Amino acid sequence: MSAAAASHPTGPALDIRGLSKTYRTGLLRKSSRAALKGLDLTVARGEILGYLGPNGSGKTTTLKILMGLVLPDGGSATILGSPLREADWRHRVGYLPEQPYFYDYLSAAEYLDYAGRLFGMSAAARRERGNRLLETVGLRRSAGVPLRRLSKGMMQRVGIAQALINDPELVILDEPMSGLDPIGRRLVRDIILGLKDQGKTVLFSTHILSDAEALCDRVALLRGGELLRVGDLAGILGADVSHMEILVAGLGREALDRLAPALKASHPLGDRWRLETGEKSLGSIVKGVEEAGGRVLSVQPVRRSLEDYFIKEVVERTEYGWELEG
């Protein structure tokens, strides 16, 4: 461990203060677009933080500034206790870029070896670590295949492996689930949870909100370059039940019309109906269904999901509506 890290062993893994970035575009660079507007964000050691936001909200810009790929206009950040401009932290951080491209004339094993050389690892350590990571990401049998012959999902796994080659304390993943099939997504979820078990810190951006719900201790929601909300899921979503969902069969149209005033919504599912109602109306709806000769197949309380929150906060609050996602 470096001197800088030793002096901040319990400080945040990542501390961002007032980070801002405006892109200049056009031939004369007269047009501008603010990508980040004074971002403040702290990631505690050992936590998994999901970095969420629609396209163009500034997620990737933030991560690129941290990695030194894009130069900020203002603000500062410390990574594992070291200022951004110092190189010390780079030995202890792993990074997966969005839609990564790796040298396709190399095999996965060769690429990991190359990555390991940049960390100054010995040949034996590179081989041992590389083999273990290829096993972890399920590419052991494709280790020697040129990357140009791997699928997009397999390339993404190579990307995750190279981000972990140095056994990093902080792992920054930009859209790690992108291009993965359900098996790949499950594998990456397990890897991220495994990293947490090892005491590592993970910051990852994603569009797949179910992944964020399943993995994150906290989420940070970004919109238009500004931090909209940051906190744990329970705090953001609330523990309250938003509505009840009732699955019924054998219910005629007339009976459904009679129940309509107490319903929030009704959706046909073949010969069944999925009804939505408030907790208070549940009893009357169940009774009404039975009186009409229908059968209640299931009753389920529904809590507000991260997706509901995301759509409400990010999309409904803007005059641009769904265009934000384009």
Next chain:
Amino acid sequence: MGAGRLARVRAVAANTFRETVRERVLYNLVFFAIIMTLAGLLMGQLSIRQDEKIIKDIGLAAMELFGTMIAIFIGVGLVAKEIERRSLHPLLAKPLTRDEFFLGKFAGLGFTLLVNVLVMAAGLAITLFATGRRVDPNLAKAVYPIYLGLLLVVALALLFSTLSSSALAAVFTVGMVVAGRFSDVVRNMREVAPGAPTWLVRFLYYALPNFRNFDFKDRVAYGDPVPLAALGSVTAYAAVYIAVVLLLGLSAFRSRELS
């Protein structure tokens, strides 16, 4: 340069060399071998003094031509292609500085060209030997400046590669190489354009790389002496010019946004 920095530069250089080998850049050696074989067979018809000169001329010119093509067309992609494909993003997040990456790329292509030039020089010597002519050790005095010139082309290609796309970098580099080969035309520009300011002509003449400085082909082919002092001068010229171009390239690359 510390051991860690040197190791990272070597890692990038080794990977650049591996890329050129895997991308079959060295296949140009096959064409060179064919040219040398044909030259050897055809020259058998000429007089004994003339044919040796022509074989040397063809061999050295082919060495320079193939080397320049590799230096330009691989060189312009060294940084620009990495930026366009974003393949350098995961690398620069590691303990690899932009300076190390840039210098590693230069060293990698420089090594590729060294291998290329050495194999071609060996091919030229074999052709001379196989056709019963004298293998002239002075050939090295023409090969060495050719290699220095190629390193300068790589440096220029790398500079333009950091400033623009691969296609534009190729245009600029070819322009510089052509202008540098005809530097006498630039010096005598006032004969065809009398209105051109003297200071501008002088500036262009000295600012453009003078690739004629690296041309010892005729002297070696005709058996004229090439003093070591001349090689020393051209080495110093190449070192200074390459250093300046690399520093300009590094400066541009350090502030380049990789979005």
